Amino acid sequence: MLTSSTSAVVLAAEEGGGFHGPTLADFFPPAVLFEGTIFEFNRIALVRLIATAMLVLFFWLAARRVRLVPGRAQSMGELAVDFVRKGIAEESLGREIGRRYTPVLVVIFFGVLFMNITGIIPFLNIAGSSVIGLPLVFALLSYVTFIVAGVRAQGGGHFLKSQLFPPGVPWPIYLILTPIEFLSTFIIRPATLTVRLLANMLAGHLLLVLCFAATNYLFFEASSLGLNLAGIGTLAAGFAFTLFEIFVAVLQAYVFTVLTAVYIQLSVESH
Numbered sequence: 001m002l003t004s005s006t007s008a009v010v011l012a013a014e015e016g017g018g019f020h021g022p023t024l025a026d027f028f029p030p031a032v033l034f035e036g037t038i039f040e041f042n043r044i045a046l047v048r049l050i051a052t053a054m055l056v057l058f059f060w061l062a063a064r065r066v067r068l069v070p071g072r073a074q075s076m077g078e079l080a081v082d083f084v085r086k087g088i089a090e091e092s093l094g095r096e097i098g099r100r101y102t103p104v105l106v107v108i109f110f111g112v113l114f115m116n117i118t119g120i121i122p123f124l125n126i127a128g129s130s131v132i133g134l135p136l137v138f139a140l141l142s143y144v145t146f147i148v149a150g151v152r153a154q155g156g157g158h159f160l161k162s163q164l165f166p167p168g169v170p171w172p173i174y175l176i177l178t179p180i181e182f183l184s185t186f187i188i189r190p191a192t193l194t195v196r197l198l199a200n201m202l203a204g205h206l207l208l209v210l211c212f213a214a215t216n217y218l219f220f221e222a223s224s225l226g227l228n229l230a231g232i233g234t235l236a237a238g239f240a241f242t243l244f245e246i247f248v249a250v251l252q253a254y255v256f257t258v259l260t261a262v263y264i265q266l267s268v269e270s271h
Helices: 004-012 043-065 073-093 095-122 133-154 156-164 171-220 223-269
Strands: 031-033
Touching: 031 043, 043 073, 043 095, 073 095, 073 156, 073 223, 095 133, 095 223, 133 156, 133 171, 133 223, 156 171, 171 223
Parallel strands: none
Antiparallel strands: none
């Protein structure tokens, strides 16, 4: 249904219709404040600010009246933290090390989640993580965390040795293996974290905009009854992609946090 509807929209557009699909310009909106300065503030910056305020409000409500018998807000906050602590940190790192790195993993999980979920919130309609700056910041946080964890656990020299010179390998092989290990550990890890999150959020936004823009055109601008009916298909696809985008938003936050925990584990373990 989506394919036939989209084809109909494209055909109508070629015939002079008013449909305009999503473009990358959505991710580079005009400045709202301080245009042309390093403090330039646009719609995506506003979305990120709102997501941050929502996250702070959630945990403030959960922690403002801590009681032995928790209320509803405290219970939700404790469940949220326990999900990361037990399901990610302790599962990947063990009880002792997992508790030590639970705070940063909680920040990463819920920070990524709240920035992702803005993509399906009405009037926001774009993920705060759909432009490279924010995924890069979270990737750098993960990067610094697993390096610091390795240095704390093993010492700087031993950490670098364990990462770049795996034991049990004939020394001439290190000429090939060490550059590969360096790229894998210190370049590819943060790069893949950034690109994976960015690509998923960018693609999700484009799909949603395509479906709902097509629905708007087919229902309200197209003159053919057949095209009007095709709008039902794009509307249904839009709702389906909205549900899928919620799943992707949660999944990407989970994957990002799990990979950070795995990288911490690889750093603290001596080969």
